[in-house]
Amino acid sequence: MEARLRQADKMQALGTMAGGVAHDFNNLLTAILGSLQLAERRLVGEQPALQRLLRNAGMAAERGSALTRRLLAFSRQNELALRAVPVNGLILGMDDLLARSLGGPTDGLVTIRRELGAAPDTAVVDPGQLELALLNLCINARDAMPSGGTITLSTEAVRVAADSVPDLPAGDYVRVTVADSGVGMTPEVLARVCEPFFTTKEVGKGTGLGLPMVYGLVQQCGGGMTIESAPGAGTTVSLYLPRGGAEAPRSPGQSGEPPVARR
Numbered sequence: 001m002e003a004r005l006r007q008a009d010k011m012q013a014l015g016t017m018a019g020g021v022a023h024d025f026n027n028l029l030t031a032i033l034g035s036l037q038l039a040e041r042r043l044v045g046e047q048p049a050l051q052r053l054l055r056n057a058g059m060a061a062e063r064g065s066a067l068t069r070r071l072l073a074f075s076r077q078n079e080l081a082l083r084a085v086p087v088n089g090l091i092l093g094m095d096d097l098l099a100r101s102l103g104g105p106t107d108g109l110v111t112i113r114r115e116l117g118a119a120p121d122t123a124v125v126d127p128g129q130l131e132l133a134l135l136n137l138c139i140n141a142r143d144a145m146p147s148g149g150t151i152t153l154s155t156e157a158v159r160v161a162a163d164s165v166p167d168l169p170a171g172d173y174v175r176v177t178v179a180d181s182g183v184g185m186t187p188e189v190l191a192r193v194c195e196p197f198f199t200t201k202e203v204g205k206g207t208g209l210g211l212p213m214v215y216g217l218v219q220q221c222g223g224g225m226t227i228e229s230a231p232g233a234g235t236t237v238s239l240y241l242p243r244g245g246a247e248a249p250r251s252p253g254q255s256g257e258p259p260v261a262r263r
């Protein structure tokens with residue numbers, strides 16, 4: 001329990017720092033991007049080699065900007081807006097977002113399957129952050145399947161007995177599972193995936209903040225996460241979200257306004 005609290009403190013400090021840095025850095029990148037675009041426009045029809053260099057610099061700045069957005073999302077976790085969320089509905093509403101975000105390297109070879117359990121499926125969680133967490137898990141799943149495969153998103157209302165899931169108190173949860181048929185992880189990688197900034201992806205592609213963000217979210221909601229993975233056998237990430245009725249929002253100090261999805 002103590003280790004869990006220390007991890008939560010560390011994540012909070014990291015989040016605050018990351019948010020501050022990301023905010024200022026994003027302003028600088030916006031200025032850099034603007035100047036590059038202006039310079040490129042002035043060169044229309046001339047100096048193709050120089051134009052290429054400017055385009056490369058622009059692409060690097062855009063990647064930097066995407067990274068700062070992820071850092072900002074990571075830091076916003078300190079301000080969770082917990083409320084009763086119909087998890088199946090939230091997943092059904094992610095179709096467009098997933099289609100847009102998962103295109104790319106796998107050229108449409110990734111299939112998403114849904115196995116949504118019957119009600120009750122209402123969990124107490126921040127809906128915008130949950131959506132971001134599931135998106136992160138699906139992106140990881142896609143990245144683990146370079147030649148395509150299936151991502152299965154499933155939900156189930158479960159009763160967890162004491163000590164049956166590590167670090168998770170006994171109780172009623174909605175279990176949301178994201179499973180892939182990808183490359184899987186070695187035990188060494190698996191042991192480190194929740195460390196902030198741990199990534200095996202190439203520079204500019206991975207930030208190492210996806211799984212720490214997901215883990216931080218479920219912990220702050222009073223839930224838990226398990227990951228099963230082995231090389232060649234795919235990966236299954238299960239989120240345990242505390243079940244809650246459709247009553248009033250439970251977040252201290254938060255308004256009852258409808259959730260705003262942050263993308």
Ligand code: ADP
Nearest residue numbers: 140141144199200201206207208209210211235
């Ligand atoms: P990032 O995706 O930016 O690397 P994450 O924290 O989301 O950051 O993931 C950390 C690392 O965990 C990844 O670089 C990868 O090595 C491993 N990983 C995460 N999800 C999967 C998965 N579904 N299949 C295989 N490896 C994974």
